[in-house]
Amino acid sequence: MQSWKDTNLITFLTVIVVLLVLVTAYQFYLISQNTNTLDERWTLQLESNWEMQKQVKKLEESLGSH
Incomplete structure (x- = not known):
């Protein structure tokens, strides 16, 4: 059982x-x-991640300078 x-x-x-x-x-x-739109979305996602990383880096630098 x-x-x-x-x-x-x-x-x-x-x-x-x-x-x-x-x-x-x-x-x-x-x-x-829709292979194309998937590729476009993937590219947009990568770009937005890259932008976010740059923003975070700027923030870290501005916080570090104070």
Whole structure:
């Protein structure tokens, strides 16, 4: 006889695996739908990260000078 903890663990892991599969499938679906806009979004994200890093650096320098 299986304990309820084992059953819960198996159920939990199954749910996690199913969610991962669904998310991965959805991402592939999005990529197949519009590759260009995905690339553009990725580039915009990289640029905004770069801008944020520059702002943080400026802030650190201004705080360090005081």
